Amino acid sequence: VSGKKQYQARIRACGHPPRPVPYHLPFGLDLVCHLVWRLWQHDFVNYGWEILDVPGRTVELNLLSRRIIVTDNPENIKAVMLSQFGEFKRDHAVHNAFHNIFGDSIFTSEGESWIRAKNDIRPQIAHIRPADLTTTEFHIQKMFDLIRTKPDGINVYEAMDRLQLDIVTDVFLGRSINSLTMKRSPIQDAIDRLVEMSMLRIRVGPMGQFLPDWLLAPRELKVLDRFMDGVVDKALAQTKEKPDAEADGNLNLVLEMAQKGRGRKYIREQITGVVFLASKDPTAITIAWAVLELARNPDIMASLRKEVEENIGLDRLPTGDQLKRLPLLRNVIRETMRLYPPLGLNVRQARHDLSLPSGGGPNGKLPVAVLQGQQVAIAVTHAQRRAEGLIDGETWIPSRWEGWTPKSTEYLPFNIGPRICLGRNFGILQVEYTLVRLLQEFEGFAWLDGGDRERKMKFKVELNAKAAEAIVCRFVERGMSRDGV
Numbered sequence: 001v002s003g004k005k006q007y008q009a010r011i012r013a014c015g016h017p018p019r020p021v022p023y024h025l026p027f028g029l030d031l032v033c034h035l036v037w038r039l040w041q042h043d044f045v046n047y048g049w050e051i052l053d054v055p056g057r058t059v060e061l062n063l064l065s066r067r068i069i070v071t072d073n074p075e076n077i078k079a080v081m082l083s084q085f086g087e088f089k090r091d092h093a094v095h096n097a098f099h100n101i102f103g104d105s106i107f108t109s110e111g112e113s114w115i116r117a118k119n120d121i122r123p124q125i126a127h128i129r130p131a132d133l134t135t136t137e138f139h140i141q142k143m144f145d146l147i148r149t150k151p152d153g154i155n156v157y158e159a160m161d162r163l164q165l166d167i168v169t170d171v172f173l174g175r176s177i178n179s180l181t182m183k184r185s186p187i188q189d190a191i192d193r194l195v196e197m198s199m200l201r202i203r204v205g206p207m208g209q210f211l212p213d214w215l216l217a218p219r220e221l222k223v224l225d226r227f228m229d230g231v232v233d234k235a236l237a238q239t240k241e242k243p244d245a246e247a248d249g250n251l252n253l254v255l256e257m258a259q260k261g262r263g264r265k266y267i268r269e270q271i272t273g274v275v276f277l278a279s280k281d282p283t284a285i286t287i288a289w290a291v292l293e294l295a296r297n298p299d300i301m302a303s304l305r306k307e308v309e310e311n312i313g314l315d316r317l318p319t320g321d322q323l324k325r326l327p328l329l330r331n332v333i334r335e336t337m338r339l340y341p342p343l344g345l346n347v348r349q350a351r352h353d354l355s356l357p358s359g360g361g362p363n364g365k366l367p368v369a370v371l372q373g374q375q376v377a378i379a380v381t382h383a384q385r386r387a388e389g390l391i392d393g394e395t396w397i398p399s400r401w402e403g404w405t406p407k408s409t410e411y412l413p414f415n416i417g418p419r420i421c422l423g424r425n426f427g428i429l430q431v432e433y434t435l436v437r438l439l440q441e442f443e444g445f446a447w448l449d450g451g452d453r454e455r456k457m458k459f460k461v462e463l464n465a466k467a468a469e470a471i472v473c474r475f476v477e478r479g480m481s482r483d484g485v
């Protein structure tokens with residue numbers, strides 16, 4: 001009892017508790033079962049709407065004596081990511097689960113080591129080099145070849161995932177995995193399995209520490225080790241041989257870190273994090289959603305193709321400048337990331353007892369108490385679907401952006417504040433370039449799902465949120481239009 005009293009005193013000292021999501025069994029066992037069931041059903045969006053439908057849009061989930069605060073309240077989002085940034089850290093569960101593969105990469109580090117990693121990585125990934133588009137085009141051609149081997153439909157996310165993997169390994173490591181030209185790439189399989197195992201560790205909570213990768217996926221760990229060690233050792237050897245290679249302007253991420261004198265383990269962890277965790281997944285997911293929505297909205301696809309034809313032509317490769325001058329393309333991408341942010345839920349952990357500005361008390365307007373170690377989950381998807389001034393926020397309508405500018409706390413696909421995405425320019429360029437090239441190369445694409453345009457796709461929540469079902473599209477060659485496209 002004294003523990004409970006102490007707990008309540010700590011809450012009172014910081015503010016108010018938010019409304020709890022109701023539960024009936026001890027330790028919230030019924031809540032845990034219900035949550036697992038809804039996630040299993042890929043129904044996290046609807047579940048979020050249900051629980052957040054309270055004044056102040058901030059609730060508390062009591063899960064096996066852990067208290068998780070869930071919010072899509074813009075004031076609280078601003079506090080967590082921006083104004084009270086220093087009072088939070090990244091979630092320890094994610095850190096522990098991924099530590100096996102990514103060690104202390106930028107994603108899992110805090111404080112000074114995070115700043116150092118940021119300074120090391122930013123110069124290479126924040127700016128686009130002219131050669132990046134040449135490299136991208138090289139791999140896009142391989143993807144076109146793959147699409148042509150499947151005239152009756154291709155799994156779009158899988159194709160985009162391979163494309164992005166091949167591009168980012170080429171650009172940042174100087175050695176492409178070339179998964180598009182293989183039936184199955186052992187490295188891609190290894191990384192998929194290792195990420196899956198890390199997600200399993202997150203799901204089983206503290207038990208995860210007894211499930212290391214050397215036990216669960218020893219073969220995959222070895223495959224990844226061999227590839228990454230090869231890349232890093234080559235860069236270190238090259239640097240030893242030619243310490244001033246900078247002069248030929250040919251540095252990639254791994255070479256630059258080697259030249260800065262960073263150690264083998266450090267370089268390996270950073271590049272593994274950037275290449276396999278940060279970059280390929282959200283970009284591939286965004287392209288896949290955009291392709292799906294264009295396929296479901298043939299009028300918008302036709303207007304976009306016209307925009308490309310008039311400004312670039314169908315037979316000329318786009319330049320970076322041209323891509324930035326296509327307003328409909330820009331709105332298609334913004335709207336896709338509004339409706340389907342790859343990081344749909346972003347979690348932070350309180351460093352000490354603190355209060356968030358809003359969501360407490362009966363009217364939801366009083367400060368909310370968060371105690372040391374407790375998690376705050378930001379429902380990005382929900383914030384973006386109910387932003388101020390939105391009409392029909394759950395529908396994909398690119399033209400809404402012609403007269404609407406959201407607040408940064410209500411549109412944050414790349415996050416806001418000090419931990420904003422470092423690769424956002426590169427990611428957006430990839431989405432722009434790939435969509436334009438698909439529209440130039442093919443007459444159109446059709447979603448092979450019986451044509452139900454209104455049906456809402458469900459999300460599968462993994463590391464990122466992606467479509468729960470395969471998005472299978474048929475791409476039609478120019479001049480060979482068939483029924484349905």
Ligand code: HEM
Nearest residue numbers: 125278279282283286343413414415419421422423426427
């Ligand atoms: C459409 C594509 C992308 C989306 C939607 C996206 C989204 C995000 C988000 C939401 C975060 C914040 C994570 C957090 O708060 O926990 C983030 C961080 C990051 N992203 Fe991206 N990202 C994309 C592409 C990329 C690419 C292509 C790269 C690399 C070339 C990249 C590199 C990073 C890095 C290094 C961070 C960590 C920043 C830090 O912790 O300081 N991202 N990204």
